[in-house]
Amino acid sequence: xxxxxxxxxxxxxxxxxxxxxxxxxxxxxxxxxxxxxxxxxxxxxxxxxxxxxxxxxxxxxxxxxxxxxxxxxxxxxxxxxxxxxxxxxxxxxxxxxxxxxxxxxxxxxxxxxxxxxxxxxxxxxxxxxxxxxxxxxxxxxxxxxxxxxxxxxxxxxxxxxxxxxxxxxxxxxxxxxxxxxxxxxxxxxxxxxxxxxxxxxxxxxxxxxxxxxxxxxxxxxxxxxxxxxxxxxxxxxxxxxxxxxxxxxxxxxxxxxxxxxxxxxxxxxxxxxxxxxxxxxxxxxxxxxxxxxxxxxxxxxxxxxxxxxxxxxxxxxxxxxxxxxxxxxxxxxxxxxxxxxxxxxxxxxxxxxxxxxxxxxxxxxxxxxxxxxxxxxxxxxxxxxxxxxxxxxxxxxxxxxxxxxxxxxxxxxx
Numbered sequence: 001x002x003x004x005x006x007x008x009x010x011x012x013x014x015x016x017x018x019x020x021x022x023x024x025x026x027x028x029x030x031x032x033x034x035x036x037x038x039x040x041x042x043x044x045x046x047x048x049x050x051x052x053x054x055x056x057x058x059x060x061x062x063x064x065x066x067x068x069x070x071x072x073x074x075x076x077x078x079x080x081x082x083x084x085x086x087x088x089x090x091x092x093x094x095x096x097x098x099x100x101x102x103x104x105x106x107x108x109x110x111x112x113x114x115x116x117x118x119x120x121x122x123x124x125x126x127x128x129x130x131x132x133x134x135x136x137x138x139x140x141x142x143x144x145x146x147x148x149x150x151x152x153x154x155x156x157x158x159x160x161x162x163x164x165x166x167x168x169x170x171x172x173x174x175x176x177x178x179x180x181x182x183x184x185x186x187x188x189x190x191x192x193x194x195x196x197x198x199x200x201x202x203x204x205x206x207x208x209x210x211x212x213x214x215x216x217x218x219x220x221x222x223x224x225x226x227x228x229x230x231x232x233x234x235x236x237x238x239x240x241x242x243x244x245x246x247x248x249x250x251x252x253x254x255x256x257x258x259x260x261x262x263x264x265x266x267x268x269x270x271x272x273x274x275x276x277x278x279x280x281x282x283x284x285x286x287x288x289x290x291x292x293x294x295x296x297x298x299x300x301x302x303x304x305x306x307x308x309x310x311x312x313x314x315x316x317x318x319x320x321x322x323x324x325x326x327x328x329x330x331x332x333x334x335x336x337x338x339x340x341x342x343x344x345x346x347x348x349x350x351x352x353x354x355x356x357x358x359x360x361x362x363x364x365x366x367x368x369x370x371x372x373x374x375x376x377x378x379x380x381x382x383x384x385x386x387x388x389x390x391x392x393x394x395x396x397x398x399x400x401x402x403x404x405x406x407x408x409x410x411x412x413x414x
Contacts, residue, residue, distance in 0.1 A: 034203060035142050035158045038196050039135040040165025042102065045109060045128045045189055046074040047169035051255050051271045052182045053377075059182075060118040068377035071252055073122055074129035075370030081133035082359045082366060087219050089137045089355030095206045098141070101134040102197045106190045113186035135162050136362050140354040143347050145205065152290075152344035159343060163336045167277035170251070174271020219356070226360045230349050233357065235406045236342040237364035239300070242399035244365045246307060247335045248372025249392040250314065250328070251277075253380045257317060276325045280332030296341045297407050303341075304400040307334035311396060315389035339365075 049056060049070050057067045088097055105128060112124035139158055146154040176185045214222065227234050254273065258265045290299045313327030346357050372395075379387045 031145070031203065031205070032142065032154055032157050034199060035138050036161025036164075038098075038102070038161075038200060039138050039158055040161040040168070041189070041193055041196055042105065042132050042138075042165070043135045043162050044165040044169035044172065045105065045186075045193075046078060046125075046132045047166045047251075048173040048185050048189065049074070049125070050251055051170045051174050051267055052177060052185070053252075053255055054259050055177060055182045055267070056121075060121065062118065066377070068252055068373045070122070070125060071248070071373035072370045074125050074132075075248075075366050075373060077126040077129035078132055079363050079366035079370070081130035082136065082362045083220065083223060085130065086133050086136045086140070086359035086362070087223050087356045088216075089140050089358075090353060091214070091216065091219055093206070094137060094141045094144075094355075095204050098134055098137055098204065099197060099201055101131045101137070102193060102200070105131040105134070106193045106197070109186045109190035109193065113183045113190065115183075133359075133362070136358045137355065139343070140358045143354050151347060152340075155343050155347065156340040159340050160336065163332065163339070164278050166251075167274035167332065170271040170274035171268075172271070174267040174269070177267040222353070223356045223360050226353070226356060230346075230357075231409060232349060233346055233360055235409060236346055237361050239338060239399060239403060240342055240361060241364040241368040241371075242395055242402065243304075243307065243335045243338050244368030245372040245375075246311075246392050246395045246399070247331070248369040249376040249388060249395065250331060252373040253376035253385075253388050256377070256380055257385050263321075273325070273328060276328040277332035280329040280334075280336065290341070296345050299341050300338055300403055301400075301407070303334040303337035304396070304403050306330050307338075308393060308396040308400055310334065311389050311393035314392070315386065317385055 053067045053070065056062065056070060062069075085097075085101065108124050108127035108131065112121060112128065115121040115124055139155060139162070142158045143151055143155055172189075173182070173185045176188055227237070255270050257263070258270045258273070259267075290296065307330075310327045310330035313323050313330065316323045316327075342361065343358075346361055347354055350357060375391065376388055379391050383390075
């Protein structure tokens with residue numbers, strides 16, 4: 001019995017060595033799809049509120065100018081989860097970590113769906129925000145299961161599940177709110193999440209890989225040190241901060257003009273605008289392959305130029321919803337392309353610290369999303385949609401300028 005156990009350990013270590021050397025990959029298409037779906041469903045939980053801000057404002061008597069605080073709470077707690085939970089992937093068994101986080105998320109979703117007051121709602125949102133970081137543990141684990149030659153495309157595919165989940169969350173939330181109420185959205189999500197957990201429990205590989213011997217406090221300290229030690233992480237993290245400020249500026253405030261006169265669209269129709277974003281996100285999945293071919297910098301520059309251009313089309317919301325949709329497609333294509341490229345480039349730095357690298361990078365994403373959410377609703381209340389678009393374009397222009405100034409600094413690391 002002891003020999004069998006020893007042999008199993010040797011085989012597991014052999015597979016890990018194969019993964020690190022790039023000679024093979026254990027990531028099948030089915031597993032990549034399951035990872036992408038799990039990521040999408042987990043992250044969708046913190047974006048259901050976007051098209052529901054008007055309904056939540058009405059039920060809990062929260063003013064429109066401050067309703068964006070709901071999104072900010074989830075994003076701030078998401079950032080905390082990135083710092084406190086995601087690094088555990090380099091310390092603990094990732095399979096157990098993933099399943100455990102998703103089960104607790106199910107309980108938090110039920111709490112939100114039954115929330116009797118805004119206080120309980122905020123607490124539930126905070127817990128969901130923190131545990132939604134399981135998506136990053138899944139992405140890091142997918143990179144471990146992938147050979148270097150395929151890592152960019154696998155990470156791109158799994159990450160596309162994240163962005164598609166963010167966007168389809170609006171469609172899902174809009175339809176269920178019109179059918180029942182906003183509470184039905186969270187209770188239905190809890191049920192679906194439980195189903196996904198059961199699939200992961202049966203199918204998620206329990207691959208043993210080299211884990212750090214550091215204590216948890218030292219592990220957290222090492223995350224902060226990565227910002228100093230790895231220049232490419234800091235530069236790509238700042239780009240993530242800027243693109244997700246722009247992304248959140250659009251998607252947090254879009255519900256406000258569309259739900260008001262002259263459009264006065266239903267929650268289902270407003271949520272359906274997320275489908276346009278999905279088209280853009282899917283179009284950007286090739287960015288990972290381009291990064292594998294050493295074209296990460298060029299892809300980033302083109303994507304950031306498209307991001308800036310998209311705001312001109314988005315600003316024409318009063319003239320044409322069709323033009324708005326084209327702008328949304330361009331914006332989400334650009335954001336996803338930069339995001340996938342960022343991760344593909346960062347994961348090449350330290351294979352043994354992918355969970356910590358993911359945590360460090362995604363902190364910028366979370367701060368950007370939180371900043372964009374609270375800023376956009378306040379700007380809309382004062383300056384209207386034109387003010388929102390000017391803010392989004394300004395942030396996008398700064399991102400393009402920052403890339404132009406720093407691209408040569410990471411040229412040899414692309």
